[in-house]
Amino acid sequence: MRDILEIFQGFTGSGFFTILYLLTLLYLWTAEKNPTFRSIFVYGASIIQILFFLPVFFYGYQLLDKGTYYRILWILPMTITIAYATVKILGRYPIGSIVIGAVMIVVCGQCVYNNVYISPAENVYHIPQEAIDVCDIIMPEENEERVKGVFPDDLIHFVRQYTDRINMAYGRDYLAPDWIYGDHPIRKVMNQEEIRISELVRLATEEKCQYIILEKKKKIVGDFERLKVFKIGETTNYDIYRNYQVDIENIK
Numbered sequence: 001m002r003d004i005l006e007i008f009q010g011f012t013g014s015g016f017f018t019i020l021y022l023l024t025l026l027y028l029w030t031a032e033k034n035p036t037f038r039s040i041f042v043y044g045a046s047i048i049q050i051l052f053f054l055p056v057f058f059y060g061y062q063l064l065d066k067g068t069y070y071r072i073l074w075i076l077p078m079t080i081t082i083a084y085a086t087v088k089i090l091g092r093y094p095i096g097s098i099v100i101g102a103v104m105i106v107v108c109g110q111c112v113y114n115n116v117y118i119s120p121a122e123n124v125y126h127i128p129q130e131a132i133d134v135c136d137i138i139m140p141e142e143n144e145e146r147v148k149g150v151f152p153d154d155l156i157h158f159v160r161q162y163t164d165r166i167n168m169a170y171g172r173d174y175l176a177p178d179w180i181y182g183d184h185p186i187r188k189v190m191n192q193e194e195i196r197i198s199e200l201v202r203l204a205t206e207e208k209c210q211y212i213i214l215e216k217k218k219k220i221v222g223d224f225e226r227l228k229v230f231k232i233g234e235t236t237n238y239d240i241y242r243n244y245q246v247d248i249e250n251i252k
Helices: 002-012 016-031 035-052 055-064 069-075 078-092 094-108 129-138 153-162 185-190 197-206
Strands: 147-150 166-168 194-196 211-215 219-221 229-234 238-243
Touching: 002 055, 002 069, 016 035, 016 078, 016 094, 035 055, 035 069, 035 078, 055 069, 078 094, 129 153, 129 211, 129 229, 129 238, 153 166, 185 194, 185 197, 194 197, 197 211, 197 238
Parallel strands: 147 166, 147 211, 194 219
Antiparallel strands: 211 238, 229 238
């Protein structure tokens, strides 16, 4: 039960939004008469919450997919329930609802621009421009098949958001320590303080990677050119290398 409570606490954050949801759910239990809406907002949501806190359901879920139990709470229609209940209350008590609603927004809300993960968009893709610059350098020509590259962790999340013509030796699955994949052999080399070129190129070639992208701050040991790997471009923080041991196939 302790594990379930920890997951629930991690999901709820400050708890204000969850408290607001539970209050509106309680209101709909007594005020909502439409059977369809009761099934969606009241009965279904209540069953999900009961199942979430049942230890037997928790352990059964863990056997199937460990580490993602919090996603059960994603099914709860929290936002729409709050909005729907608020409109109903507003219709019955317009003045009081506006005042209480304004106070709750101030108390429960926060300025999103103060979040460390929020920053002004650099482009229409809303991803770092440098990730786009790296991809543009290694993007296959129109008559070429997809290419494959080895990317540092900082770029992993953005490549697929920009293009589907570039494959990666490993994806974000290997960045989550709680997932079952473990660590990828190439990623182990990429994250070492000193990157041994011979080992990196050998693994990249085995994975059929035509490109290797390295952070400039990394210290490398060995000679790229001796292994038929040549630098073809760079950005502010990354060097881009072409591994000529792996050919790029033409579209047939």
